[in-house]
Amino acid sequence: MxxxxxxxxxxxxxxxxxxxxxxxxxxxxxxxxxxxxxxxxxxxxxxxxxxxLDPAQGVVILLNKPLGYTCSTKDQGRLVYDLLPDRYRMRKPALSTIGRLDKETSGALLFTDDGTFLHKVISPKSEVPKVYDVTLDRPLTGDEAALFASGEMMLESEVKPLKPAELEVLGENKARLTLHEGRYHQVRRMFAATGNHVTDLSRTRVGRLGVDGLDEGGWKILSEEDKVLIFSA
Structure with missing residues (x-):
């Protein structure tokens, strides 16, 4: 070129x-x-x-997303792309987020300009685990772990049950939830179905790749070794 x-x-x-x-x-x-x-x-x-120079096509970036930023370029206000150097918004092919975190969710967010890699991460066949730390409005009842792990839980307006998910209790109203799929607002909807409300939500890991060592709003270009961690359980 x-x-x-x-x-x-x-x-x-x-x-x-x-x-x-x-x-x-x-x-x-x-x-x-x-x-x-x-x-x-x-x-x-x-x-x-x-x-x-910045990496050529095939770059993958990990961002420790702060609260208050949105992933869609069509939204108003602060965008996750604002946290990267301006030139990254002008790249061709364009950088896209791999999945999304809503405005009120923080933590691990991936970007890439490699469509094949993007689809590999989000493909249901890959079952890439995504780990979330959750704070709830009310104490856990003790029934959530079995329900989430059952593989039979249905969300409102859904026609297919959720894949089994693992819940680790961290405190009276705190938990760590590992998902193997990515449905719309899934974590919030799962707890809402139990009669609880999520007050704070952060994605801490994608596969075995975490945001440890990255300040809020910080980012890094992933090495080949880092990329392997995404697909490691």
Missing amino acids: RLVKLLANLGYGSRKEMQQAIRNGWVTDREGNRLKADTKTAHEDILFDDEP
């Missing part, structure tokens, strides 16, 4: 702007040599304004 197109696709600017950036000498190799528009250089050896 030509250097101008590569830089534009990574969101650094328009093709015209990238042509000017190359002429200005802002694009170099690791030895500081200025690159020309037709120079063939390995992606990992290209610097833009003395910084390594």
